[in-house]
Amino acid sequence: MLGIFLDSEANGLNYRKHKLIELAFRIIDIETGEEKDRFESIVFQTFDDWQLSDLDSLQVNGFTWDEVSYGRKSESIAEDIIAMFAKHNVKRGEAVFICQNPSFDRAFFAQLIDPDLQEKLRWPYHWLDLASMYWAESIQKSKTGAAPLPWKTGYSKDKIAKTYELAPEDKPHRAMNGVNHLILCYEAVVGFPKKVLSSL
Numbered sequence: 413m414l415g416i417f418l419d420s421e422a423n424g425l426n427y428r429k430h431k432l433i434e435l436a437f438r439i440i441d442i443e444t445g446e447e448k449d450r451f452e453s454i455v456f457q458t459f460d461d462w463q464l465s466d467l468d469s470l471q472v473n474g475f476t477w478d479e480v481s482y483g484r485k486s487e488s489i490a491e492d493i494i495a496m497f498a499k500h501n502v503k504r505g506e507a508v509f510i511c512q513n514p515s516f517d518r519a520f521f522a523q524l525i526d527p528d529l530q531e532k533l534r535w536p537y538h539w540l541d542l543a544s545m546y547w548a549e550s551i552q553k554s555k556t557g558a559a560p561l562p563w564k565t566g567y568s569k570d571k572i573a574k575t576y577e578l579a580p581e582d583k584p585h586r587a588m589n590g591v592n593h594l595i596l597c598y599e600a601v602v603g604f605p606k607k608v609l610s611s612l
Contacts, residue, residue, distance in 0.1 A: 414500065414507035415442040416536070417598070419590030420517045421473040423457065423480075424466035427519035431461045433475050435489065435524065436587035438595065439500055439507075445604035448500050451493065452588045454483035455524070474584030490524045494533070503534045512569045512594055514539035542594060543567045546575075546601050569597055576600040 418437035424430030436452035457480050470476075496502075511517045518539050522530075531537075546567050553559030565571055570580045573593065578600060581593040599607075 413442050414448065414502060415440045415510045415598075416502065416507060417510050417591050417595050418517055418521070419511065419587045419594060420520045421475065421585065421587050421590075422469065422516075422520050423462065423475070424464070424469050425516070426466075427516075427523065429464055430466065430469070431455070431457050432486075432520040432523050433457065433473065433480055433483075434587040435521070436591045438591050439496075439502070440595065440604075442508075442604060443606040445599065445607040449496055450588075451496060452591075453489050453492075454479060455489060456480065456483035456485050472585050474586075486524050493525065497533070497535065502536070504536050507536045509536055509539040510542070510594070510598065511539060512542050512590065514541050542569060542572065542597055542601065545598070546572045549601055569593060572597050572601065 416437050416439055418435070420432055420436075421434040422430050422432050432455045434452070434454050436450075438450040439448040440446065441448060454475075459477070459481070462477050462480060509518070547562045550559050550562040550565070554561050559575075565575045569590075573580055573596070576597070578596055582589040
């Protein structure tokens with residue numbers, strides 16, 4: 413089973429108004445933790461779209477018009493993703509998307525690759541979120557007193573990291589930073605059941 417650990421940045425929160433700025437993902441064997449491939453790209457926006465940016469969002473991700481104006485065209489990025497998914501046989505029942513905020517990431521990912529095309533390609537429609545995994549694990553542990561309830565600790569990715577004594581996500585909030593931190597937190601919360609640790 414493959415996990416597509418994915419994160420995205422946009423110039424706002426409203427996918428009907430705002431546009432994708434950056435996308436990154438790593439394709440991981442979720443039994444062994446082995447990386448199969450990775451992808452990241454800044455996405456070109458028109459200046460008119462950039463003018464609609466939410467300034468709070470740009471403060472979080474730190475993107476500027478100069479960076480975005482040199483981004484890649486959406487069509488070219490989509491072609492690369494389709495080719496990479498085909499190479500690794502990413503399809504329904506054999507892969508899932510894993511995100512911190514799939515309701516955000518899935519909507520902006522659809523700006524690159526239309527949901528109808530995703531369906532035609534038989535891509536996974538399960539977009540799993542780390543917060544729910546942490547929530548369920550914490551509830552189970554709390555029954556024996558082994559962990560506090562999740563609403564006591566908070567369940568943002570940085571709050572989850574703090575609970576497991578992991579570093580917060582590197583700043584600014586760039587997509588591959590988010591992916592790397594997501595995998596770190598996922599491994600702490602869920603783990604890779606067949607991962608072989610190298611002996612040092």
